[in-house]
Amino acid sequence: MSLQKIDLSVPSISDTHQEVQEYYGARARSADSCCGGDSCCSSNGESCGPLQLYDSSELAALPEDVASFSLGCGNPLAIATLKPSEVVVDLGSGGGLDAFLAARAVGPTGFVYGVDMTDDMLALARRNAEKAGVSNVEFRKGNIEALPLPDNSVDVIISNCVINLSPDKEQTLDEAFRVLKPGGRLAVSDIVIDGTLDDLPLSEVQVRAALHWAGCIAGALTRQQYQTLLAEAGFTKIQVEVQSRYSAEAMAGASELAAWDPALVDKVANRFTSSAVTAVKPE
Numbered sequence: 001m002s003l004q005k006i007d008l009s010v011p012s013i014s015d016t017h018q019e020v021q022e023y024y025g026a027r028a029r030s031a032d033s034c035c036g037g038d039s040c041c042s043s044n045g046e047s048c049g050p051l052q053l054y055d056s057s058e059l060a061a062l063p064e065d066v067a068s069f070s071l072g073c074g075n076p077l078a079i080a081t082l083k084p085s086e087v088v089v090d091l092g093s094g095g096g097l098d099a100f101l102a103a104r105a106v107g108p109t110g111f112v113y114g115v116d117m118t119d120d121m122l123a124l125a126r127r128n129a130e131k132a133g134v135s136n137v138e139f140r141k142g143n144i145e146a147l148p149l150p151d152n153s154v155d156v157i158i159s160n161c162v163i164n165l166s167p168d169k170e171q172t173l174d175e176a177f178r179v180l181k182p183g184g185r186l187a188v189s190d191i192v193i194d195g196t197l198d199d200l201p202l203s204e205v206q207v208r209a210a211l212h213w214a215g216c217i218a219g220a221l222t223r224q225q226y227q228t229l230l231a232e233a234g235f236t237k238i239q240v241e242v243q244s245r246y247s248a249e250a251m252a253g254a255s256e257l258a259a260w261d262p263a264l265v266d267k268v269a270n271r272f273t274s275s276a277v278t279a280v281k282p283e
């Protein structure tokens with residue numbers, strides 16, 4: 001099933017990449033003010049504090065400004081069960097927080113690659129690695145739709161609130177499958193629609209068009225779409241589990257839904273979830 005068949009109203013790939021790069025480049029440049037305004041998941045700054053996503057003991061060893069820069073919507077480390085010596089890739093590594101936590105989990109004999117397409121974000125992540133004194137990590141420039149990594153080279157793929165931003169999710173999941181070693185696993189936090197957008201007074205295309213792509217909501221897959229694309233890429237043991245739901249306030253703040261009837265916003269909002277997505281590449 002291609003995204004054309006799924007129809008997420010994806011603008012062109014290059015326009016989408018440009019919009020996302022501009023949005024997250026600005027977030028990276030305003031890192032000194034922590035949230036820099038919007039975060040990925042809520043434009044009112046609600047999800048800014050990574051302490052909501054991570055246990056404070058997980059963050060204790062990192063400098064405060066490094067630990068406080070999260071634009072994620074979950075905690076992929078909590079579902080990745082990383083082991084010493086593993087090789088990990090973080091898709092859309094942002095300021096590097098998950099990569100640093102993964103680097104600690106895999107230890108000095110393991111290694112973490114962060115991949116991001118936004119120059120200012122890569123610069124921030126590299127500065128943060130120095131500040132945090134993490135040496136078993138490298139941040140590579142690249143698109144998650146064409147990973148700068150060889151076939152069968154990675155034990156675990158993590159990602160936090162990024163796959164929803166990809167204009168070609170089928171290609172992104174194919175790439176994740178390609179770079180994983182046989183038996184390797186995927187552990188991703190992402191925005192996922194629980195159910196469908198079929199029974200609303202507006203079409204799915206109209207709902208998505210009213211949302212903000214770079215804010216991580218408009219490009220979210222439904223649970224069924226995620227499962228289908230993962231299975232088509234070759235993954236097995238696929239699980240998509242809801243961890244929390246968006247409030248109408250967060251949705252209205254993040255989009256043009258503010259102008260809608262509050263009852264409709266409510267109906268749309270709690271279908272958008274932060275979910276844990278896990279899958280395995282067969283041996």
Ligand SMILES: C[S@@+](CC[C@H](N)C(=O)[O-])C[C@H]1O[C@@H](n2cnc3c(N)ncnc32)[C@H](O)[C@@H]1O
Nearest residue numbers: 024040070071072092094116117118143144160
């Ligand atoms: C919502 S932020 C999440 C950052 C990080 N994972 C975190 O939890 O803080 C999305 C990040 O993914 C990057 N990104 C989005 N789409 C991408 C793509 N197609 N290829 C590579 N990087 C991408 C952005 O530049 C940004 O740094």
